Amino acid sequence: MLTSKQKELLIYIHKCVQQTGVPPSFDEMKEALDLRSKSGIHRLITALEERGFVRRLPHRARALEIIKLPDALTEPTARKTGFTPSVIEGGGQRAQPERKPAEVPVAGGGIAVPMMGRIAAGVPISAIQNHSQDVICPPDMIGNGEHFALEVRGDSMIDAGIHDGDVVIIKRTQSAESGDIVVALVEDEEATLKRIRKRGNAIALEAANAAYETRIFGPDQIKVQGRLVGLLRRY
Numbered sequence: 697m698l699t700s701k702q703k704e705l706l707i708y709i710h711k712c713v714q715q716t717g718v719p720p721s722f723d724e725m726k727e728a729l730d731l732r733s734k735s736g737i738h739r740l741i742t743a744l745e746e747r748g749f750v751r752r753l754p755h756r757a758r759a760l761e762i763i764k765l766p767d768a769l770t771e772p773t774a775r776k777t778g779f780t781p782s783v784i785e786g787g788g789q790r791a792q793p794e795r796k797p798a799e800v801p802v803a804g805g806g807i808a809v810p811m812m813g814r815i816a817a818g819v820p821i822s823a824i825q826n827h828s829q830d831v832i833c834p835p836d837m838i839g840n841g842e843h844f845a846l847e848v849r850g851d852s853m854i855d856a857g858i859h860d861g862d863v864v865i866i867k868r869t870q871s872a873e874s875g876d877i878v879v880a881l882v883e884d885e886e887a888t889l890k891r892i893r894k895r896g897n898a899i900a901l902e903a904a905n906a907a908y909e910t911r912i913f914g915p916d917q918i919k920v921q922g923r924l925v926g927l928l929r930r931y
Contacts, residue, residue: 698747698766701885705729705740706749710762719760735911736883806832809865815846815879815889831863837926842868844922846879846889853877853889856904858927864889865926870919877924883917892920 698706708728712720722734731737741760744750749766753759808830831845848862856877858864872878874894880901881887890901893910899918902910 698744698749699886701729702740702743702747702749703766705737706744706762706765709750709760710765713762731885732883736885739882739886807835807838809833809838809843809845811845811847811863813846814849815864815887816850816852831865831928833865833926833928837865839867839925843925844868845928848889852903852905852908853891854905856891858889858904859929861930863928864924865928866922867925868922870921872920872923878920879922879924881919881921882913884919887921889924892918 705725708725709719712718712724720728722737725737726732726734729737729740741750741752745752749762749764751761751763753761809832811829811831833843833845843865845863845865848858848860848864851860854860858877866879872892874892876892877889878892879887879889880892882901888901890903893900893902895912897915899913899915900910901913901918
């Protein structure tokens with residue numbers, strides 16, 4: 697499944713190839729998607745490549761080849777500026793949909809925490825915004841404050857014991873200590889689960905998998921949306 701930004705970029709690349717015979721440049725893609733930096737385009741292309749939609753050809757300029765298109769590829773009718781999902785809040789002032797309280801006691805002594813979508817442990821993806829179900833957590837996993845659950849997609853945190861398909865329990869907060877594993881909103885567009893490191897005026901999002909590089913951002917490019925406090929796994 698592609699995010700709206702990934703689908704939008706794939707549509708744009710496909711149209712450029714049809715019209716001109718060559719893929720667009722990174723600058724052209726950045727302008728077309730109204731992104732602030734080419735690093736966002738790099739992440740989207742990497743995600744499309746991992747999902748088998750495009751291929752990068754070595755030693756060639758504008759070396760992108762479309763391998764396939766989704767079965768029901770439709771162009772977005774309206775592109776939003778920024779990314780302000782219900783769970784992982786951006787800087788917008790959008791009214792939030794009404795939902796159940798963050799934690800609800802249930803029979804047997806567990807705590808029901810709302811499952812609010814997916815989070816990338818790998819290439820950042822847009823979070824799913826809907827409260828689809830509840831997950832039951834041990835009471836000692838839930839402290840003070842508001843909590844929510846997200847399903848992990850990807851393997852970049854596997855060396856921290858977080859696997860693809862795990863459910864992470866997140867305490868909603870906008871602050872974190874260096875070394876915490878957090879839900880981070882990158883450039884108000886995409887969300888990811890990474891370990892945060894503060895390096896002077898810069899912020900590093902660090903994977904727990906040697907196959908993924910550490911990414912460095914300015915303080916205005918990252919917003920902490922929550923901190924990891926627990927993990928659930930089914931066998």
